[in-house]
Amino acid sequence: MKIHSQTIIFIAFQMLVSFVIKAQFTHQDSLRGTLSPIRACYDATFYDLKLKIIPTSQSIEGSNTIYYKSTTDFKKMQVDLYANMQIINISQHDKPLKFSRDGNAIFIIFSDIQKKGEAYSIKIDYRGKPQIAKNPPWDGGFTWKKDLNGKDWIVVSCEGTGASLWFPNKDHLSDEPDSVRITCAVPKGLTCVSNGNLRSTKYLKSESQVFDNKQLDGILPLSYTEFQWFVSYPINNYNITLNIADYANFKDTYTAQDGEKLDLDYYVLKPNLEKAKIHFKQVKPMLACYEKYFGKYPFWKDGYALVETPYWGMEHQSAVAYGNNYKNNEYGFDFIIIHESGHEYFGNSLSCNDHAEMWIHESFTTYMEALYVECTQGYEKSIQYLEKQKIGIRNREPLIGPMGVNYSQPDSDIYYKGTWMLHTLRNVVNDDKIWFETLKGLTTKFKITNVSTQQIIDYFNEKTGKNLTPYFDMYLKTKHLPTLQYQLIPNNDTVELRYRYKDANDSMPIKAGFGLQMYEVIMPNNEWKIKIFQKVEGRELKIATELFYVKVEKI
Template identity: 25%
Template structure:
């Protein structure tokens, strides 16, 4: 393989992980919603991807190196991978291994079974035109060809559209992503840019993400972008940059001018920003919704209007760096821990920046979803409703109800401990409930989580307990009014 694995040599990843109060989740058990994705027989420590992309043909070619540890006696290991042509498969760098590739699974048979606890490497050389993963629920996922370049939006299971992987949210690993593309294109990927080498017509970009990352959060973004700093980022300790098409630079500078204040606010409420830097990509194409990835977020041209019409989405995607990316759900049924928290961050930003308070936003939200069918159980919405608007809204309402009952001080202390204890780890609904009950004290939350998370009927918002006060903007108080955008 070219180069070294992210962060240098690493010990084998454990085959069990601390997943609070959730004995049925975590490594070794298939995800309850996507049981055919991933392989519970091993854990990945690091991915080393060395890829080359040709835009006018859409062809992708590369070598993928996987460092892992067997969790049980492993005669065969399976990787998730789309319909690429496989050229060679190696295990532990020895002679080529036997393999079969069909129905989205690359099954590799080493020359002898891998005993439980054994660290091993696998290398796959492949090429082809990436095909998005097609789903009935959410359309196409993963690699997407743009008019100029490509983007990757994999949540929840589109990662196999561009690299072989153990595609399950609870198997987080370090990454090294090297991408060679024509020199006029800019390549953005997860982590820190460690090198950029230009030849006669191509440039090779190498990024390293040493923080553990789920496969669905791995990404590359390729296009004719200008690399610019985010306005105001020079006053904040977190490096913030952007990749933006030149015609959109002026609108971008206005619309993202308050992002550094959002980071300051969220650090005050949620704890330190969990990664080394934060990057924003704006594509020249319109996107239905923005996309979060670890350490970066992707917006469409339609989200940059020069009037901050999508500012709530800027807050939402930023909040995912804490909730979803650093703290990753151990199983997809806990999705409200990603989306409900990011939605509530929108309300916190509105409150802090002079817009409607979280209480007003909660009342509006409840009025809307009260008119919708009462048939969703938030703690287990089902695969088809994984990204239902009610998961977002009712998740945020659950947090507002909790904040109302326990008060602002306890609520902030709870969130900061939640993100600190599980930083770069796995989380479950049961684990959050246990921590919340400890912060609230005996009997304070009786019935609250049962009604909001496990019953289908929409509860009333609490009318007793300390009223949540306005959230101050720790970066710079503002008298301006932020109009709600949805």
């Protein structure tokens, strides 16, 4: 079966970077992945991030003021910043605080108790050369490039690697700041695009005006422009981003079913402006399909944006990174736009608490691609699309990994096996009205919320009225697949189907018949069963493997 080249490359990249997973997790993995008492003791509520970007030295300097609420009395807390980044000072109320470092973890000691229920803030001044991304976006870091006109093109991506590679924060998926202000100063002639809404642009006469009149040693005076962005919703740390280039900007609006208008912003390299105006026309039909299945775009006040980047793409909240060179696939759409924008629902709005449960982000979003095809081209086309996604399944490890150790999935199964799990469950439920009500209800109930695997399973069980737990558990927690054994015995006007599951523990319903419109539900177990079908001229009886992710053995 032929698969479009973009998906092959995507799978290959996923396989390549998967080997960051370790047979034994390190001390640093535990420091990053574990919600220890010195991290659980506070809830990050607001980040006030101020940065100056220095392309000539590929370095950054600035501060992050972390606002938080104490969840218990404490005098010691952990924040995170990569060890190669220098901390200049940590202070509270302009008074320096003592701190120590253990690799990428920073332990801050307070002279006064941070009392439960009280709000506080600390300011961390820092600088350094953030690590360079070798294979963005999967291998995190900064990318320092030049556009075709020789102007700087600088971006950051850090989903798996962690936002602490470039700014100090509480780098754990379970804690999202409620809002963020990003103030970014860049050399004159460049634009800095971040998340949320652009609040102000200030032109600075010289570098000495950047951030409290601090002058960096050895840097020649240079005019800077300061951009201030504000995110008004909770946001994953890894979704906070910077995109710096000589961008052109054009705008549009999307009108929701209720008549409310959503601001659309597009930032592209200037030579690509005209092609982008044509290519990005697919955004509004996409938003309409997603609204149909999952409700309105979740970050309405912050708007929706696509920002051109020198890497493939990333779901940065309200500033989706796009770098697929304005190419559509064989189905006539740009899967990077469709996939990364889908993460606004799964990953950005509905978010997991631990990297071990990243299936929640990727499985649902990859399934959204198939639903987009169904929405725009029909159900049978979506089945074709799903069959091509199936080629990427490896089934070597469970989709859920160990918790609390910054786990990284070793292959692309959280994408493709995950989407086939959901496609299978749709057919187990066997009622599209209930299925789509459940999907929309899921994104509504857990909008802008962290959620666990068990909460999702419980919700599906409740809304569908079926016990789907055994099927979720099988696909998520094991490598096991049901194996359906069957025989076909033709008679004059009928075909006798003999069938059973090879494993005594399997009991998932499946369908058999003469094609999509002519399937019937069968209920296999480990005992041989018989079902008689009337023959259909020109068609062969088959098991519906295009609707269920199972193995089949014809005997």
